[in-house]
Amino acid sequence: MPDGSGIMSEESNEGEADVELEARLAEQEAFEPPESFVEQANVTDEGIYEEFEENWPECWEQAADLLSWEEEYDAVLNDEDAPFYEWFTDGKLNASSNCLDRHVENGAKNRAAIKWEGEMGETRTYTYGELLNEVEAFAAGLRDIGVEEDDVVTLYLPMIPELPIAMLACARIGAPHSVVFAGFSADALAMRMNAADSEYLITCDGYYRRGDALNHKEKADKGLRSVDQDVTSVVVDRLGEELTHFLGNDARDYDELVAEHEGASVEPVTRDAEDMLFLMYTSGTTGEPKGVKHTTGGYLAYTAWTSQAVLDLVPEDTYWCSADIGWITGHSYIVYGPLALGTTTVMYEGTPDYPERDRLWEIIEKNRVDVFYTAPTAIRAFMKWGSDYPEQHDLSSLRLLGTVGEPINPRAWKWYYKHIGDEECPIVDTWWQTETGGMMITTLPAINTMKPGSAGPPLPGVSATVVDAAGEEIEAGEAGYVTVDKPWPGMLRTLYENDDRFIEEYWTEYSDEAADEWVYFPEDGAKIDDDGYITILGRVDDVINVSGHRLGTMEIESAIVGVSGVAEAAVVGGDHDVKGEAVYAYVILEDGQEPTDDMRDRIVAAVEDAIGPIARPEEVLFTPELPKTRSGKIMRRLLEDIASGNELGDTSTLRNPEIVEEIADQIDSE
Ligand code: 6R9
Numbered sequence: 122m123p124d125g126s127g128i129m130s131e132e133s134n135e136g137e138a139d140v141e142l143e144a145r146l147a148e149q150e151a152f153e154p155p156e157s158f159v160e161q162a163n164v165t166d167e168g169i170y171e172e173f174e175e176n177w178p179e180c181w182e183q184a185a186d187l188l189s190w191e192e193e194y195d196a197v198l199n200d201e202d203a204p205f206y207e208w209f210t211d212g213k214l215n216a217s218s219n220c221l222d223r224h225v226e227n228g229a230k231n232r233a234a235i236k237w238e239g240e241m242g243e244t245r246t247y248t249y250g251e252l253l254n255e256v257e258a259f260a261a262g263l264r265d266i267g268v269e270e271d272d273v274v275t276l277y278l279p280m281i282p283e284l285p286i287a288m289l290a291c292a293r294i295g296a297p298h299s300v301v302f303a304g305f306s307a308d309a310l311a312m313r314m315n316a317a318d319s320e321y322l323i324t325c326d327g328y329y330r331r332g333d334a335l336n337h338k339e340k341a342d343k344g345l346r347s348v349d350q351d352v353t354s355v356v357v358d359r360l361g362e363e364l365t366h367f368l369g370n371d372a373r374d375y376d377e378l379v380a381e382h383e384g385a386s387v388e389p390v391t392r393d394a395e396d397m398l399f400l401m402y403t404s405g406t407t408g409e410p411k412g413v414k415h416t417t418g419g420y421l422a423y424t425a426w427t428s429q430a431v432l433d434l435v436p437e438d439t440y441w442c443s444a445d446i447g448w449i450t451g452h453s454y455i456v457y458g459p460l461a462l463g464t465t466t467v468m469y470e471g472t473p474d475y476p477e478r479d480r481l482w483e484i485i486e487k488n489r490v491d492v493f494y495t496a497p498t499a500i501r502a503f504m505k506w507g508s509d510y511p512e513q514h515d516l517s518s519l520r521l522l523g524t525v526g527e528p529i530n531p532r533a534w535k536w537y538y539k540h541i542g543d544e545e546c547p548i549v550d551t552w553w554q555t556e557t558g559g560m561m562i563t564t565l566p567a568i569n570t571m572k573p574g575s576a577g578p579p580l581p582g583v584s585a586t587v588v589d590a591a592g593e594e595i596e597a598g599e600a601g602y603v604t605v606d607k608p609w610p611g612m613l614r615t616l617y618e619n620d621d622r623f624i625e626e627y628w629t630e631y632s633d634e635a636a637d638e639w640v641y642f643p644e645d646g647a648k649i650d651d652d653g654y655i656t657i658l659g660r661v662d663d664v665i666n667v668s669g670h671r672l673g674t675m676e677i678e679s680a681i682v683g684v685s686g687v688a689e690a691a692v693v694g695g696d697h698d699v700k701g702e703a704v705y706a707y708v709i710l711e712d713g714q715e716p717t718d719d720m721r722d723r724i725v726a727a728v729e730d731a732i733g734p735i736a737r738p739e740e741v742l743f744t745p746e747l748p749k750t751r752s753g754k755i756m757r758r759l760l761e762d763i764a765s766g767n768e769l770g771d772t773s774t775l776r777n778p779e780i781v782e783e784i785a786d787q788i789d790s791e
Contacts, residue, residue, distance in 0.1 A: 162567030173581035184426035208419035215389035220460035240471025261382035302447030310344035325357035394418025404673035412617030423611030428458030441467035494523035526669025534573035558611030665694030680731035695764025703739035705764035716743035
């Protein structure tokens, strides 16, 4: 398993101030929540841990109470058919009305809901009133093109306001959305649309990346050619003159559709708490991405509650999560959690270094952002660029910082704490997954001591522990596996139309079916200390985490073996000082094939076509053989060590030990 404990090689061009910081902070292993923060925090009573434990599962009524229910639920939890748990059973609500209508009715009509920053400097602000109007108009438009309750609508959109608008419009009419990250390839789009039998696609002509206009529509059209069912699409005109806005046969223009339904009043459809809110495809051990199903009541209650307890959000806050809405972090903590609380949420279209490397700090200063949530990979990049960039800006509006997506090494944590938070903002290092819906392991910012590199204790009401291979709790300091032995409201309910795989993937390893004891296995390695703080060590399955993005090695391997001339491939993650992990591809060619640059280019292109540029291999290494055990299993651990430049472990159990040195030499010589 990759070592997330922070022992990564880091070069940096930091100046003298950082040398000082180094000296002062390097030794410090624990940080107390700053007094100024504690005084105003949402959750300050440490009794909450005991209270939730004693009162479980009723404690989760606190989360449900943050929502407006059309009909009260009968029971907090129904575990009769575990692990197919149900939360807030028979409760009725609508997610879009919880994120919009009730705030408008409660006097927040003119408060900003979304503040959007385009990469090229444009801005758009939607008040809660305006957002509701556009959501209603688009919801009417969706009905117009034929969308009915329970139809899955695929949203293949970049970071433009139409994405959350489309999500909320879907939620309004009870049509689950399936957002496909805009950076994914045409093939990845087609695979997800086919898997979800989705007959509707909302996409756009293009968008900006580092000042260049990218043609997104071409990719969407290419994907559609591989979709089995007939699809009706709506296309957002993002680029205007920059790109001619072709509409295919069935495609409708977003602006026209919204204009036609301007002023429409669309009653939010009453949804059962357990009705599907959305699907999100994520990588797993096998080649086929998993369609994680989230439902309306538990998910929305959980994201609202964690936004309040962990991100400390109040309606008056301007809050910014720099993730992409195409991933779960954006769903839960750009859209649903913050909007359910009536907060102002900031959205940024572009990259952190465009036009300059201070873009994020400029956005924070300009919008007076109170709470900022980002990924360790971004922090490591900022650290490399140096503290001059944040120093050019007034970041004093910040009250709380957060990280998510991968382990954060203590040096990056301390840099964030000092240079962005000015030692006055607590940092929450939040561990969770697409499947968990919301945060699971993190400190509560006004209550717990922070220990850089360690996410912290499980949240109140979350029963996570670290166990050994046999499921026994491990000693402090030893490495084991994270498990969760009680359900929680934000959990996935199943994998789309695949209950068997749901059980197999998450509930087999540590559960005792005969005893009806169900333990969720997230496939992460971890350590625990004497205070119950959990340090996540990284995935223990064939998933690699590149810049906080989950990629399945099998998906990448199957793209590579599809290249003509390739016989076999093994893909692993190797340590990378900014991305956390990077993709390393070990490739065996067919007899007579040469390891040329052209072959390497074709391999890289195949991976980009199958998944997208995020999966692009850092290195393609040609080898005559792969290290295999006597029983013929590829020793991935060794390939990871070679990629990471680690000392190589025991090779004596290999059938072909000599190959290891041969591959390692190849890396050294590059
Ligand atoms: C929210 C999200 C989930 C995987 C997860 C773990 C890693 C997430 C982390 C973390 C260490 C943290 N991960 N947060 N590792 N510390 N604070 O990222 O969901 O894309 O499904 O990835 O990310 O390995 O299993 P997802």
